[in-house]
Each structure stands twice: as C-alpha cells, then as structure tokens.
Amino acid sequence: AQSVTQLGSHVSVSEGALVLLRCNYSSSVPPYLFWYVQYPNQGLQLLLKYTTGATLVKGINGFEAEFKKSETSFHLTKPSAHMSDAAEYFCAVSKNNFNKFYFGSGTKLNVKP
Amino acid sequence: DTAVSQTPKYLVTQMGNDKSIKCEQNLGHDTMYWYKQDSKKFLKIMFSYNNKELIINETVPNRFSPKSPDKAHLNLHINSLELGDSAVYFCASSQDSGGWDETQYFGPGTRLLVL
Numbered sequence: 001a002q003s004v005t006q007l008g009s010h011v012s013v014s015e016g017a018l019v020l021l022r023c024n025y026s027s028s029v030p031p032y033l034f035w036y037v038q039y040p041n042q043g044l045q046l047l048l049k050y051t052t053g054a055t056l057v058k059g060i061n062g063f064e065a066e067f068k069k070s071e072t073s074f075h076l077t078k079p080s081a082h083m084s085d086a087a088e089y090f091c092a093v094s095k096n097n098f099n100k101f102y103f104g105s106g107t108k109l110n111v112k113p
Numbered sequence: 114d115t116a117v118s119q120t121p122k123y124l125v126t127q128m129g130n131d132k133s134i135k136c137e138q139n140l141g142h143d144t145m146y147w148y149k150q151d152s153k154k155f156l157k158i159m160f161s162y163n164n165k166e167l168i169i170n171e172t173v174p175n176r177f178s179p180k181s182p183d184k185a186h187l188n189l190h191i192n193s194l195e196l197g198d199s200a201v202y203f204c205a206s207s208q209d210s211g212g213w214d215e216t217q218y219f220g221p222g223t224r225l226l227v228l
Contacts (some may be wrong), residue, residue: 043117043219045158074226088154099222101154101196 004093006104014112018077019063021107023091026072033074034092035065038106050074061085086111092108116140117220119204125226126194134223136204144168145187146205146217147179156203162187179195194227201225 001068007022025031032051033072055067061067062082074091091104117138126132138145147159148167161169167182176192191198199223209217 026209041222043205044217045219046216049216071176090156101158106154106156107152 002072004091004102004104005069006089006091006107008107009105010108010110011110012110013081015083016080019076019081019085019109020026021076021089021091022071023065023076025074025093025105027093032094033065033067034094035059035063035074035076036090036092036103038088038090040087047076047089065084081109083111083113086110117204117206117218117224119202119220121223123145123224123226125228127228128192128194128196130194131190132194132225133191134202134204134225136187136189136220138185138204138206138218138220140206140208140218141185142206142208142216142218143184144207145181145184146207147187147189148219150201150203150222160187160189169177170194188195196227199225199227202204 003026005024013019034049035047038044038048047063048057048065050057050067058064063076063078065074068075086109087106088106090106094101120135144163146161148156149159150156157173159173160179164184171227178190180188201224203222204220205217207217209215
C-alpha cells in the first residue's frame with residue numbers, strides 16, 4: 001500500500017531563508033512523486049514531478065526536489081523564500097497501476113518578513 | 114479561459130437536501146477526477162472517470178454519484194446531505210488515463226457547507 005508522510009504541518013521561515021519541506025513515502029517499488037501547491041481559496045497547482053530519469057527535479061518558482069530511493073524521500077527545497085511562497089504544499093505519490101493516487105496531509109508554509 | 118471550472122464556488126444547504134456540483138474541462142483531457150478535502154486539508158480521491166467510464170470508485174457512500182455526460186464534464190450529485198459532507202470538493206483532469214505520471218489540473222474547488 002502507498003502512504004505519504006509530510007513531516008510538519010506548519011513550517012515558518014524568514015524571507016530569504018532556505019525552504020525545506022519534507023516528504024517520505026512507503027512503497028515497495030519506486031512510485032511517481034509530485035509536489036503541488038495550494039494558494040488560499042484556490043485549487044492545487046503542480047510544482048514539479050518525478051517519474052524517471054534525473055533524481056533532482058526542478059519545478060516552477062525556483063523550487064526543486066530530489067528523489068532519494070535509499071531514504072524513500074522527496075523533499076522540496078527552495079534556496080530563498082519569498083513572501084509569495086506562503087501557501088499549503090502537498091506531496092503526492094502514485095504508481096502506474098491505474099489505481100491509486102495519494103496525497104500527503106499538507107504542510108503550510110509561512111514566510112515572515 | 115479557465116482550464117478546469119467548477120460551479121458553484123460556494124454551496125450552503127440543509128441536511129437531507131440533494132445537491133449537484135458541476136465540473137467542466139476545456140483541455141481535451143481523457144480523465145477527470147473528484148477529490149474531497151476535509152477541514153484538516155487532507156485530500157482524498159473519490160472518483161475517476163476516463164472517457165465517460167468509471168475507473169476509480171473509492172470507499173465513498175453511495176449517496177455520492179458521479180455523472181459524466183461527455184468526457185469534458187464530470188458532475189457530482191450528492192443525495193441526502195449530511196453534516197460530515199461539509200468539505201471542499203475539487204475536480205481535476207489529466208491528459209491520459211494510462212499512466213499515473215500524468216499531471217493533474219485542478220479546478221478552484223467548491224466549498225460545501227451542510228447545516
């Protein structure tokens with residue numbers, strides 16, 4: 001069975017500081033991995049995804065994530081936080097078995113001036 | 114043009130009523146989904162349709178019935194609404210049903226409040 005764990009329901013950083021949002025998955029085979037962002041009162045938007053190939057994935061708005069199979073992790077990072085990055089971030093996993101797509105419980109990012 | 118649109122945006126209703134939420138996508142995608150996001154922001158898939166056929170039907174009460182008149186529309190009808198149905202419902206679509214590596218495009222959500 002698939003599960004997704006996002007450590008920390010709330011993360012607060014100062015503007016300009018490093019952003020690190022954690023995501024771990026449990027799966028017997030490498031899944032597909034996604035990060036979505038949800039701004040207040042809006043739907044989810046894809047930030048980036050990993051399917052195959054290079055394990056360091058670059059997404060929109062300066063975000064990137066690295067798939068580490070040995071750690072079953074797909075943490076999201078951004079070198080320098082902007083105020084506009086304040087939002088809820090969801091990690092999601094799936095497998096190509098035409099069956100399941102799981103979201104984590106979300107991490108709310110707060111950026112302080 | 115909005116890629117995935119939902120109506121209504123807000124829905125407040127009494128327990129026991131029947132209501133529908135509409136979803137339309139103009140992306141030419143083959144697959145559409147309904148998700149429920151509860152008060153704790155936990156997002157869970159409810160249904161998935163591919164070319165008007167039901168693909169995924171998670172453990173959802175049969176009071177919830179999706180209807181897909183064509184592949185650009187996936188409506189969600191809810192009978193006998195209960196307090197616990199209060200949530201934000203998101204519609205989404207993706208290009209192809211064949212792989213779960215597809216990016217899903219989400220609508221803005223419908224905020225349902227059952228009183």
